[in-house]
Amino acid sequence: MRMEPRQQLLGIWKATALATWRGRKWAWGGRDGANSISDAEQLLCLLMPATQLGDRFGLDRPEQTNEDVLTALKPYGNHLDIPRRVADALREYFDRYSEDGRPVFAGGSYFRSGNGAPVTDEQRRFDIVDSYAMSVTLSLATIGFVRVFRTSVRTETLRDRLRELEVAASVRLSAAMVGLLRSFTINVFDAEGREGRTLVDTVNQGGLSRRIVVERLRTELRDTMASFREVLIGSGQVSDDGLEGPDQLFECGWTWGIAVGAPPIETTEKIGDQREGFAEDKPYLYFTVTALDAIEDLWSERTRILGLLNEEQQRLARALQLRYDLTGQYWATVATFGDGKWPIEDIPWRTTDGEQSDYFTLLVTSLAVKGFVKERSSDAGLTRVGRILRELASRAKVSRRPVDNDPAVTLHAPGVRLLLGTSVPPDGGSDAEIGSSDDEPGMDLSLSWVVSEFAPLLLQRTATIAGLLTSAEERGELLELADEVWDHLENRTIKDGPGRDLWDQPRNVFNEVEAVFDDPSWYFTQRVVQGLVLVGQTVDRPPQPSRQIADLARYRLLEAEHLFDQQLLNTPSTSRNRLSALRTKLARAREIMAATPATAETLVSEVLAKLDELTAAAQDVSKGS
Numbered sequence: 301m302r303m304e305p306r307q308q309l310l311g312i313w314k315a316t317a318l319a320t321w322r323g324r325k326w327a328w329g330g331r332d333g334a335n336s337i338s339d340a341e342q343l344l345c346l347l348m349p350a351t352q353l354g355d356r357f358g359l360d361r362p363e364q365t366n367e368d369v370l371t372a373l374k375p376y377g378n379h380l381d382i383p384r385r386v387a388d389a390l391r392e393y394f395d396r397y398s399e400d401g402r403p404v405f406a407g408g409s410y411f412r413s414g415n416g417a418p419v420t421d422e423q424r425r426f427d428i429v430d431s432y433a434m435s436v437t438l439s440l441a442t443i444g445f446v447r448v449f450r451t452s453v454r455t456e457t458l459r460d461r462l463r464e465l466e467v468a469a470s471v472r473l474s475a476a477m478v479g480l481l482r483s484f485t486i487n488v489f490d491a492e493g494r495e496g497r498t499l500v501d502t503v504n505q506g507g508l509s510r511r512i513v514v515e516r517l518r519t520e521l522r523d524t525m526a527s528f529r530e531v532l533i534g535s536g537q538v539s540d541d542g543l544e545g546p547d548q549l550f551e552c553g554w555t556w557g558i559a560v561g562a563p564p565i566e567t568t569e570k571i572g573d574q575r576e577g578f579a580e581d582k583p584y585l586y587f588t589v590t591a592l593d594a595i596e597d598l599w600s601e602r603t604r605i606l607g608l609l610n611e612e613q614q615r616l617a618r619a620l621q622l623r624y625d626l627t628g629q630y631w632a633t634v635a636t637f638g639d640g641k642w643p644i645e646d647i648p649w650r651t652t653d654g655e656q657s658d659y660f661t662l663l664v665t666s667l668a669v670k671g672f673v674k675e676r677s678s679d680a681g682l683t684r685v686g687r688i689l690r691e692l693a694s695r696a697k698v699s700r701r702p703v704d705n706d707p708a709v710t711l712h713a714p715g716v717r718l719l720l721g722t723s724v725p726p727d728g729g730s731d732a733e734i735g736s737s738d739d740e741p742g743m744d745l746s747l748s749w750v751v752s753e754f755a756p757l758l759l760q761r762t763a764t765i766a767g768l769l770t771s772a773e774e775r776g777e778l779l780e781l782a783d784e785v786w787d788h789l790e791n792r793t794i795k796d797g798p799g800r801d802l803w804d805q806p807r808n809v810f811n812e813v814e815a816v817f818d819d820p821s822w823y824f825t826q827r828v829v830q831g832l833v834l835v836g837q838t839v840d841r842p843p844q845p846s847r848q849i850a851d852l853a854r855y856r857l858l859e860a861e862h863l864f865d866q867q868l869l870n871t872p873s874t875s876r877n878r879l880s881a882l883r884t885k886l887a888r889a890r891e892i893m894a895a896t897p898a899t900a901e902t903l904v905s906e907v908l909a910k911l912d913e914l915t916a917a918a919q920d921v922s923k924g925s
Contacts (some may be wrong), residue, residue, distance in 0.1 A: 302783045304834040305630050308513055309349050310372045312829060315801035316345050317375040319820055326389045328396075330743065331799070331819040335408030336397040340434040341826035343393060346386060347441040351602065359383050360448035383449050384458070384573075387465060390442050394468040402572025403475040405431035407749075410823075414719045414748040426578060426722075428557050429587040430749075432479040433594035439473035440597050442466070443608045444566055474569035477598075477616040480591055481534030482562040482574070484623045485555045487652075488583045491547040495652040499549055503637040503649050514547065517637065524629045525550075531626075533619055535577070551652060552623075552630050553583030554591040556749065560723040568612050580721030580743055585651065585663040588627060592670055595624045624670075628699035632671020635664050636681070639916030644668060644688060645694065656693050658708070659716045659754055665689065666761055674770075679771050686769075686778050689762055699753055699784045702810055713806040714811045719745045752804070755792070756824065757914065759785045759831035759838055767838035770847070782835060789828055794820065803828055850893070853901035857889055860907045867911055870918070882907050 320327050320342060330342065349357040357369060362379045370378070376385040397404045408426040411419050443828040446466045453459050489495040491514045504513045518525075525543045535558075543550060557579035565573040598617040603609065609617055635644040643649075649660040665688055672681055693699040697708045710716075721743040759782060766778040794805045797818030804824040807813040809824050864882060871879065889900040 301779050301835075301839070303786050303832075303835060305832045305839065307922060308786075309353075309829065309832050309836070310368055311801060312345065312825070312832075313349070313369070313372040315799075315820075316342075316825075317373050318800075319798055320389075320800060321375045321385070326385075326392060330822045331817055332821065332823065333409035334396075335410055336431045337395055337404055337407065337410055337428070337434050338822045339396070340431070340438045341822040343386075343389060343392055344434070344438055344441070344826050345822065345829050346638075347438065347445065348790060348826075348833050349836075351441045351444055352833050353796070353840075353923065362449075362452055378538070383445075384532050387449065387462060389464045390432075390445075391461070391468065393438075394465070398468075398472075400572065403435070403472040405435065405476065405479060405772065407431065410749070412717070412748045412750050415747045417746055419747065426557055426747075427479060427575065427774075428749075429471055429480070429483050429554050432476040432483065433590045435472050435476035436480070437597050439469040440600075440603055440608050442469040443473070444602055444606050446607060447608075455774075465825040465849065469721045470613075471569065471571060474567065474613055474616065475571040475917050476594075477613065477620060478534075478565045478567060478569075479558065479597070479618055480554070480573065481565055481616065481623075482558045482577065483556075483579065483587070483591070484531075484535050484552075485559045485581050485583050486528060486531075486537075486552045488542050488550045489546055489652070490545075491549050494654075495551075496547075496549050498650060498652050498654055499521075499551070499634075501645045502646075503634055505638050505641040505643055505646060514549065517549065517634075518546070520633050520637070521550075521630065523723070524552075524626055524633070527622070530622060534565055535559040535581075551583055553585070553588030553627050554586050554721050555579045556584055556718075565616075567616070578723050582721070584718060585660055585667075586718060586749075588631075589663050589666050592624055592627060592667070595620050601665070612877060613810055628667065628671040630671075631664060631667035632669065635668035635671075643823055644686065645684070647688070647691065647857070658692055659711055659751070661688070662692055662754065662757055662761070666757070669761065669765060669768075679769055682765050682769055683771070683774050686774060686781075687763055689758060689765070689778070690781055693705055693758060693781060693785060696758070697810075698758060698788045699781070705812065706810075709806075709810045709812060711754045712752055713810060713815070715750045715754075718751065720747040720749055721745055722747060739863060752806075752824065753827050755785060755789055756831045757826035760834050762828070763831065763834040763838045767834075767841055789831075794818065803865075841876060849901060850897035853897040853904060856901060856904045856908065857886070857893065860889075860904045860911065861886060863911045863915075864907065867914060882910055 328339050328342070330338055332338055350359045355361075355364065356366060359365060359369070359382055362383055365379045365382070367551065372380070373382050376382045385759065391738050405427040406425045408424050410430070411424055411426070413419055443466055446462045446469070450459055450462045453462065487495075491497075491500060491510070500510050500513050503517065504510070528543070531537055542548070558575060558577040558579045559579055560577045561581065562577040597603065598609065598620065606891060638644045644661060644664050647661050648658045649664050650656040651660060665685055669682070669685060672685075690699075695705060696711050702709055708722045723743070762778055762782045762785060766775050766782065769775040769778065788809065789803070792804050792806055793801055794803065794817060799818055799820035801827045802820035804821050805817055807816055864879070864886060867879060885903045889903040893900045
């Protein structure tokens with residue numbers, strides 16, 4: 301790889317420290333202003349590498365902090381100052397986004413108008429799944445950071461402050477988990493309705509009759525449908541007969557906020573009052589992927605080892621994992637339905653409301669891969685997904701040069717706009733402007749959410765699949781794609797001003813983009829950091845062993861050990877010292893055979909070559925005598 305995730309992350313840390321520490325205090329907000337999501341993204345630019353890439357980026361053991369980390373974060377102070385500054389910023393964040401003891405998850409300044417009318421203060425206060433998801437990741441990172449850092453602290457005052465910070469993070473974590481449970485939804489519809497026809501047309505790549513497609517789709521999803529009866533808490537419940545009809549289809553995932561009609565969650569956690577549901581009771585691809593990424597953090601290795609969840613949070617996590625599994629199974633089935641061409645290979649993906657975009661294909665690819673991982677899919681399926689990612693990179697002008705007035709540019713700037721359906725009272729309300737009233741009666745579409753994460757999300761998924769592949773050739777090709785995506789992203793950094801060396805300046809790559817920015821987008825920068833963290837984790841993992849190389853290595857090892865035993869038999873005791881190095885190499889080869897068969901095979905080859913030299917030398921001596 302040309303990428304050097306360690307150096308690139310250190311560069312981002314240096315730029316982040318300069319952007320966030322001004323006048324000896326933390327500077328909140330960025331290009332889009334301060335809100336519960338943007339400020340969490342800002343903090344995660346520091347905490348994700350620090351908590352997910354091991355000691356090499358660790359900040360929680362001050363005496364062990366690496367010199368290059370101290371250099372990058374020098375604006376915060378020395379090795380003792382850095383973790384204290386981070387802890388103070390975290391405490392300020394949890395205080396800022398809490399009202400009367402209840403954590404606040406409002407979208408705030410990230411909300412955009414859906415119909416040209418100004419976004420109201422009431423709308424800005426709507427909770428949103430992005431905030432729940434970011435809060436899960438941030439709260440877990442905070443709890444882990446505090447627990448380790450506290451062991452290095454000697455002053456009781458600071459230890460007390462850290463305990464208070466852990467409590468605040470734990471409360472926000474519980475509230476975010478409850479929010480995710482109440483945002484899950486199952487949308488049931490008739491196969492002959494608009495949504496059903498769109499879904500059937502999307503998955504029907506073999507030209508089968510609609511009746512056969514519906515029957516096969518229901519058959520392949522029967523285990524998922526049966527499991528819905530286990531969804532007992534939160535939203536997303538269906539009646540016993542809700543999916544019984546032979547013409548009933550469905551989709552599942554996360555809507556953008558608390559779903560309309562979502563019941564409160566009974567919990568012993570002190571999270572405050574639970575708000576009424578307001579979000580359209582249908583899944584959105586973007587918020588589904590966002591939620592699933594966060595849920596994965598709840599059962600990560602670090603979460604388990606440090607015991608970051610209390611007993612009640614473990615109960616909530618199990619409920620979320622059930623929804624995770626069902627969603628992954630559903631989208632993996634739909635995305636790869638049929639015996640020939642997969643639906644996700646028919647780019648762009650069409651959602652059941654008729655929208656289509658390359659960005660939706662990338663999101664569905666993300667969901668399908670989560671299903672593949674659960675089912676431990678073979679390289680064949682992952683390789684096909686890798687080809688889709690390469691095509692998306694080309695179509696989105698990430699790995700290719702854009703042409704004049706290229707429509708693909710809108711994927712990056714301004715991004716894809718998602719209309720957020722909001723429940724409207726039966727009378728329609730006096731001041732609500734209803735959009736698409738013919739298709740969505742009772743839905744207010746005056747809010748929207750703009751997503752421009754295509755390139756960093758492409759980097760994340762490329763790194764994830766590369767880490768799952770066992771084929772060295774396919775893995776290498778995907779890592780080459782990751783390099784191309786990184787080249788694109790690196791060209792989009794801000795060159796001057798408060799956001800220097802952070803993101804995003806799409807005009808650097810796309811000439812027709814007119815906007816020029818000085819302040820960083822923490823939304824975009826955090827997603828780039830997440831991509832680099834995933835690349836770092838992929839590189840750090842042992843390579844996936846190749847079965848063919850492993851078989852060859854085992855055969856050669858057996859031969860080498862047999863020839864070595866023969867050499868021992870024919871070598872006088874006084875001359876056996878020269879064989880000790882060969883014995884050591886053979887022992888090492890057997891030790892690492894399972895994890896790194898190619899390296900083991902190399903060691904065995906060296907032994908075989910030396911044994912052959914010894915055998916040839918002995919034959920020459922024999923002939924001479």
